Amino acid sequence: MLKKIKTSFTDTMGINYPIIAAPMFLVSNTDIVVEASEAGGIGTFPALNYRPIEQYAEALKNIKSRTKKPIGVNVIVNKSNTRQGEDIKVALDHGVEMFITSLGSPKSVIQDAHKNGAKVFCDVTNLEHALKVQDMGADGVIAVGAGAGGHAGPISPLVLIPWLKTRLQIPIIAAGGIAHGSMISACLALGASGVSVGTRFIASREAQVDQSYKDAIVNSTPEDIVMTTRVSGTPAAVINTPYVQKMGTDLPWAMKVLKDYKLTKKYMVPLIHLMGMKSLEAAATKPTWKTVWTAGQSVGLVEEILTVKEIYAKLINEYDESVKSLSQLGLE
Ligand SMILES: Cc1cc2nc3c(=O)[nH]c(=O)nc-3n(C[C@H](O)[C@H](O)[C@H](O)COP(=O)(O)O)c2cc1C
Incomplete structure (x- = not known):
């Protein structure tokens, strides 16, 4: 297996592979975060997956006792999140290295995180928002394109990444629809410095969601x-x-x-x-007929439930193969 895939994102975070296990409401847990970071990527989770705040502090303590590698926390930065200030403080107290912000203005998160040397990556779906967060001092953007699980953007990743690239100086992480290593090489070719993968990890052994949800990911x-x-x-x-x-x-x-x-x-x-x-x-x-399961279009490429470590190994090997096959192109 490749020892490293070096990009500006891996340099910034001090990790081996530019692959984030994306924060997923109700799905990301301490095990996924530890395994993703130990695999050489970076595991992240939404702070609100642990309620009340004492359980969130407990989760961070648990993760930090099991891995010395960087991890990330996702904070929703709009008024619906009354815990925002505390979420950041508790994370910084536990030495969290990365924040992913979604929905509102990340200004105060960027200021607080930077005092501790932590990095802030902001979810964006268009150039206007991306330029705003770049001006605020964000360390990078997560470009959420069409096909993503959760709050997907409307723009094809094929267009979104090069479009953002025209005006951004900070690293771009591609998110949405990525479940195969060839998609990682495609995103890096488009100008991204990394990828953020959500849906694929719902069908992981570590996810503690109902089996029928995992089966639905595999079968859809x-x-x-x-x-x-x-x-x-x-x-x-x-x-x-x-x-x-x-x-x-x-x-x-x-x-x-x-x-x-x-x-x-x-x-x-x-x-x-x-x-x-x-x-x-x-x-x-729990099994219920009222099934509302969040997932993105990459379900089409998820064929089996694997461990987080196996998912990382598979993505990296597929990436390697696709880069090798691309390098053959144009050769007689
Ligand atoms: C089940 C699920 C829950 C999600 N919850 C959140 C969340 O709480 N906060 C957030 O910023 N993004 C959330 N997302 C979006 C992911 O962080 C990521 O951007 C997305 O999953 C990438 O697209 P993909 O699912 O096609 O890989 C969620 C996605 C899924 C599938």
Whole structure:
């Protein structure tokens, strides 16, 4: 197996492979983080996977006692997250090396993290937001493209990465649809310095989600993925289960009106979030007919449930093979 894939991202983080095990609500846990970082990539998890805050501190302590390699925490930086300040402080107290911010403005996270020498990578789906976070001092962006699990962006990664590259000086990490090593070499060829992989790790031995969710990842095709606003109000990618089909992928008319109306917006948005989180939680952890399973189009390339270590080895070997086959091109 390749000992290293060197990029500006691996240099910045001091890791061997530019492959992030992406933060996934309800899925990422201490075992996935430890195994991903020990495999030479970097494991990350959403702070909110551990509630209340004492459990989050406990999780960080557990991870840090099992690996000396860098790890990352994902913080949602909008008003729905009342724990934001504490999430950062507790992480910095435990020596977390990397933050991934999503949804709102990462300004204060960048300031706090930099005091401790930690790096901040911000989820973006377009150039405007990417330029803003670059100006704020972000260490890199995570370019979330079409096909991603979770809150996917609308732009094809084939366009998104080179587009961001035209104006950004900071590293770009590609996210969305990556489940095979050839996709990693493709992203690096487009100008990315690394990749962030989510959906693939749902079908890992370490993920503590219901077996039926893992089986659905293995058995689904890209055509089974639909976008719905019912989970959080923002389009999110889910498997088109009979329950999703029955519910439809749009918010009910009345909710949409209240969400967009100035006076009720500030109550509706967190309420929709909360209701969505509850339904995801129920579906991910126990068998229920109300199945709302978040996943991206890369389900089509996930054929078996493996350990995190095996997934890393497979991705790296596939990367190596694809780089070798590419280097044959153009040779007579
Ligand atoms: C089940 C699931 C939960 C997710 N939860 C979060 C989250 O809490 N915070 C976040 O920033 N991104 C979240 N994401 C997005 C991932 O961090 C990552 O950007 C995405 O999974 C990459 O696309 P892929 O799934 O096609 O590999 C989630 C994705 C999935 C599949």
